[in-house]
Amino acid sequence: MNRFEYIPARLNENESFVSKESQIKLYDGDQKTQFEEGELVLTTHRMFWGRPGEIARAAVCLCLNLKYIVSVSEEQASNFVFGRKTRLILHLRPAAADKQPGPLDNSNNSFIKLSGKHGVLPEFANALRETLQARIWNVQIPSTQTGLNGGEPQETPQDRAAREAKLRMRTGIGGIEKAIEQKTKETEENIALAFQDLRVLMAMAKDMVSIARVISDKIRSQKGEISNDETVRFKSYLLSLGIDDPVTRDGYSSDSAYYKSLAGQLCEMLLDPLEEAGGMMSLADVYCRVNRARGLELLSPEDLLQACRCMEGPMKLRTFPSGAMVLQLDSQDDELTANDTLSLVQESNSLAVEELAKARNISLILAKERLLTAERLGKLCRDESLEGLRFYPNFILEPPA
């Protein structure tokens, strides 16, 4: 505590007020001192402690030059009566030779603590840290540029650059932290730049999509005279891939409007593939198809699900009792599908899930759901054995003639 000096509480030139805290108690090392319940004033250069009112009167107070402070740390103290509070620990450098006399000059503790009835508020601790980081007492400011007493000291950009350069050169933990911060900042800038590129790319993609659309329209109009395979293939690519102007969230103010128009677009693009797939498609397949068609403006699974829930035709989301979810055409009828499945089973006497999947070129989940649906309708019956699950025509209910 021997770094304190008795000095009248007046601001020097270039010095300005930073923060203030009341009801502060000083500790010399770990010991309490007689300096309790006082006001603590932080300036850009120094820290004053005085009994209530003393600082306002500019009386002689305890003063600690900020240059003595090496670092600040915190400790938590808990108390039955007051609950938790934070104390600040200031680690100090040895006193300079030209130091003015102060209290407890013979103390040899290398740190002091600041505490109070309710601890030190985090705002004050932050202000102290920032002030220490700024090191304004190290900066030489031409007197002409000094602001009025109590105002913020003004710096020119060169000053700031010089200060920053000085700071950057610093070693130790502070230096390392600074370096890390610098790096983070650079990375952030790089990422922002990269995203800008991406946006440009996306703008280009839109053009590409429109070109593709024109081509596909042209091909569509020449429908009658498609001659070679390549045209056919190109057409199918375009039709399966091309979504012009994907619906994105940006354009909508409410989620429901977004989902609704998304649902519309999904219906439009999935109609053909769904019919091709036999009227039903698992949600996983839908997800892959949609996102492949969208290219860059990818949909999240959650958004897709929400949009599918909003669909009002010509297809709808359907959840099977097993929990599997599919998109199903409205024209698709369980009875009809079950009959189709039944005739297939009849053809081959009995069918396993994977055999139906192969025969109808659908996913295993869908094949299983189809068989289970037909079973639910009493058209099929199952044979469960060590060889696996197979389905037979329901001869139990309708014995063969």
Added chain:
Amino acid sequence: MTDFQWPWEYTFPPFFTLQPHEETRQQQLNVWSELFLKYLKHLNKFTVNINEGSFPLYYNESLNRRLSPSMILQILQKLQSTGHAQPLDKKRQEWQVYWHTLEEYGNMIYDWIQETGQTGSVCTLYEIANGESTEDKEFHGIDENVLVNVLRLLEDKGRCELIEMDGSYGVKFF
């Protein structure tokens, strides 16, 4: 003894799997119950054990399909509900199964006693089950344990009295 004529269902693999579809399952259990009675009658067998794995009724070797014990239990429970079966132990492993219900047997025996004018006289169980005079009757060859149950039922109705003599039974009809 002629070979048992298995129904076509016996060669239909799904027949051995309990069907989840309600209507199908009921039909399946009906067919099975009937098959149980027919087959046991064919063998003149009155008790079955659920865990008898290689019993042809449960196990179609050529098809390599077998009934699970829980499914056998369901079939037997169905038979119990119609009065054609009854568990012999608490764990429901051993079952008594009969082609006619105890009530039906009781009526048949009582009718026969009246027809042959044996009311008031005492006869042995062997006479009823295996006697020459019952050869053309449905209850001929009935298991003695089942017969005791039948007669107990008749006794409850006051139509006969079971007399125990040296570990074997005699019965007097009224």
